[in-house]
Amino acid sequence: MKTVFDRLYDTYHQDLFQFIMYIVKDRTIAEDLIQEVYIKVLKSYYTFKGESSEKTWLFSIARHVTYDYFRSQQRMKKRISQFFDWSEKGEIIPDNKSLPEEIAIQNDEIRRVYHYLDKCTKDQRSVLILRYILSFSIQETAEILNFSISKVKTTQHRGLKNLRKYLLEDEEKGGTENEVKEGKR
């Protein structure tokens, strides 16, 4: 089993981490989730039938683990909101994730793209990360997300449009929203 782990780790680990980290934006959570990915992978490696490529299979598992994490977070937020009787959803837990070092040292535009990725739906975010940050093909992205090719294209287009809209709005406001938030960190 160690040999399997070594090979998978050497081939895919940094990309897997990158995918999860750009989605959850929290190093500790990403570390927990990637561990869960390996647990599932090692558990089911010998039943993997090779119907999809090993790479897309691994990333599908990472996608499931990450989405499940979000679902559990949503439920938890819901419970907290019910407990405190806060009416507006989305205002419950403030965005207090600290900026990763690698992003903090980048120019303003890159920092804003990182920030506004959150404004995309999780499917749009996954497509943009897989397609442009990890340079995966449309076919690979479709297999990982279990989308049709045309759904990847539509989601990709909508994601880019969304990102552009927020960057434009931010630019028009003189980048205030973002700068204030970054300043708080």
Place this chain on the structure above:
Amino acid sequence: MKSRKGNDEKEIIQLLQQMPRLEDRQEKYQIYKQSALEDNMTDLASHDRSKFSRFAPVLATAAAIFIIVLIPFVYNLSDSHFTSEVANDSSGAMEAQDEQLTMIEDENYDALFTAEADKSHAYVLHTVNDDENVIFGAIPDEQGQYLIPITFVVSAKGNLDELYNKLPEYMEEHELADNDFLLQGATYSIDDEKKIVKVQLPQDFSLGEGSVRAYQFEKTLSVMFAPHGITKAVFETADGNTIDLGPFGKMEEMPILPEERASYKLYKERYLVPVPQQPDFPIDEAILEMKEEDTAFHLTNTIPEEINFRITEDEKELVLEYTGKAILENNEKYSVMIDAILMTAKSYGFESVRFDNIKIVRIGNYILEQPIKVPEGVNPYTIGK
């Protein structure tokens, strides 16, 4: 900053491509150790288990082939008269359909679903007899991605506590016990008036650190008790300590959430499994989603590609108007499709489903010219017969 006004998507793509690599700083060995420990991969016993699990798919495949071979004979025997009539000229076929429909309407409609043979092979449970009780369980799939809900039809009366406390027995009877049931060793006491279930967990109970197991634990409780109207689980241990529920922290109680909206798909050709959807995901898209496969997780679509519906709602009834060109046949593929549509509709709170313009009177046990009630449960197993 460069002005983005009038720019197209290219600039955004370039920015995304310039995003830096976010490196994992954990030690490789540390990750392996944690993953292997969590999964008990270092335990020699797991080798024996894995040997068995390698044979299990072979046995399951053999069983599936047997069923697949058998089913056409069963269908042919029961429907040969009807299908041969349809194949003849249209007026003759219409008469045959009318005749068939009249015959079926004359029977007690519910009786179509009460035969024991249906319960032991069906994907859904439609009726529960007066001398039967129903309890629910759930097991994670092989890769821990989905939860497989199970319905146990117990041929005995008794209070729900007693029946739930026999759940391990029932699971064992159907060889489901090995499948990592998350409430292993728990006992239950249901308070019908307060709508709570007291769950006594073993002293060494642990969910580990993973958020997925915690999420599935919460979902398992919902699958088991939400259908009985229970709204809260209260946890207890024999020594009176609070339970450490991993990422949830130490908890004394947990709300039982209502059933999640879901698209039902077929897992390993054996179980109907709900693939959860967001609360605002519309029913027509959830039905469309049932056409998608996810082979990496052994999920097959339940609506064949050639089938299309226009979907509308009529209060608590979901209406599916058939708009596809393919001619539907009375076979297992379409019968499973209806099972899965009914369960999907149920998860959205519908009480019945009506098929319009479907041009076939009967598929499997379903009479399609009248609304079909959503099932009582999914993946039924009969106990005690």
